[in-house]
Amino acid sequence: MNDTKQKTLELAYLILRLTMGVNMLTHGIARMLNLEGFNTWMIGQFSKTILPEFMVSISSYLIPFVELIIGILLILGLFTSRTLLVGALLIVALVFGSGLQENWNIMSSQMIYAIFFFILSYFIELNRYSIDAIREKVELL
Template sequence: MNKTKQKTIELAYLILRLTMGINMLTHGIARMLNLEGFNSWMIGQFSNTILPEFMVSISSYMIPFTELILGILLILGLFTARALLVGGLLIVLLVFGSGLQENWNVMSSQMIYAIFFFILSYFIELNRFSIDKFREE
């Protein structure tokens, strides 16, 4: 592959990584700005499921911080492979929750996130424009 095409593909990867990073960052920020409201909303969403309220509450406090940290790491391209793994596992958790709620519309959206985490993970060697790559050199 010629250098121009390689650089173009690496820039495309950067754009996808940045987009996912901003998505995670803004989810985290929005939820952290109203953490108690998010917690109350989550408890209400899971009130008719088998999950005990304390587990829902713990999750509702952890999710925004996880999203915020993932967003920052993806934007910077720092610990990218680990961040993508944690992001993928977060999506697994969210899909499980949506399944318990029988919220198939939300689950469909989460499955798209799973695909994007897969793509970013599968093509991690294209992560040239990142702090990770800078640290390797």
């Protein structure tokens, strides 16, 4: 592969990683700004499922912080591989919750997130513009 094509792919990867990072960051921020409201909404959403209210409540307080951290780390390109794994596992949990609610419309959106986490994970070697890449270069010195 020529150098120009490689750089184009690395830039495209950066843009996709940044976009997913901003998406997760803003989800986390928006929910944290109204944490009690998010908790109340989540409890209502899961009221007719098998999940006990205390589990839903714990999840509703954790999800915004996890989203925020995933967003920050993806934007920075720090611990990218592990962050993508955590993000994908979060999506698995959200898909499970949507399935329990029989909320197939939301689940279809979550499946798109799963695809993006897959793409970013599969093409991780293109993660050149990141703190991870800088750390790797420093370790080689």
